[in-house]
Amino acid sequence: MSKRATYQRIAKWYDLLDAPFERKRYQPLRPLLFQGLSGRVLDAGVGTGRNIPFYPKASEMVGIDLSPAMLARAEGRRVEVAGEVQLLEMDVMHTSFEDNSFDAVVSSFLFCVLEPEHQLPALKELARICKPGGEIRLLEYSYSQDPRKRFVMKLWAPWVRWAYGAAFDRNTHQYLGDAGLEEVENRFLVEDIVRLIVARP
């Protein structure tokens, strides 16, 4: 099943299914993605718009997503911000933005959805559309090194694959150099399973 079809199917249930993780795990992390950002900022894989309440006020935000059903949910959250927010249907690997269009790019839990062969093209596209010196900030999953936690994650993996088309072992940071990006930061925010990756073109 294509990623678009996967998210068209799950859009109606997405917020409900994710609610326990959203409350406990993701919500405290989302403001970190936007700390200190201003200007024109892209939210790649905006989903149902969970980042929208944390968008910086003095910014011009653009959210893109492959799934119209997910974008329709994000539309509902657009009213929660004072600033300008544009939502567009677009594939992160082939956007219609010009070179250096954004002062910064953020993306939460998009790269765990992209297949291994799509990591590099997607990063290259973000490198192309982000201004030199601008930050690209990603929130992503990894398998824990703790055998017990890893075992539990392995039990979850088939569901995560079926429901979200996602995996815990994408290792997105390994592709940064080949995408022409410099790694600025790479640190775990939740145990050793959710990391913040910051890179610059």
Ligand SMILES: C[S@@+](CC[C@H](N)C(=O)[O-])C[C@H]1O[C@@H](n2cnc3c(N)ncnc32)[C@H](O)[C@@H]1O
């Ligand atoms: C796991 S959700 C994360 C949504 C949101 N960023 C969040 O933090 O809740 C992944 C999102 O990426 C979108 N997506 C998947 N492949 C994509 C692609 N190639 N281009 C743009 N969006 C994509 C999906 O439709 C989905 O909305």
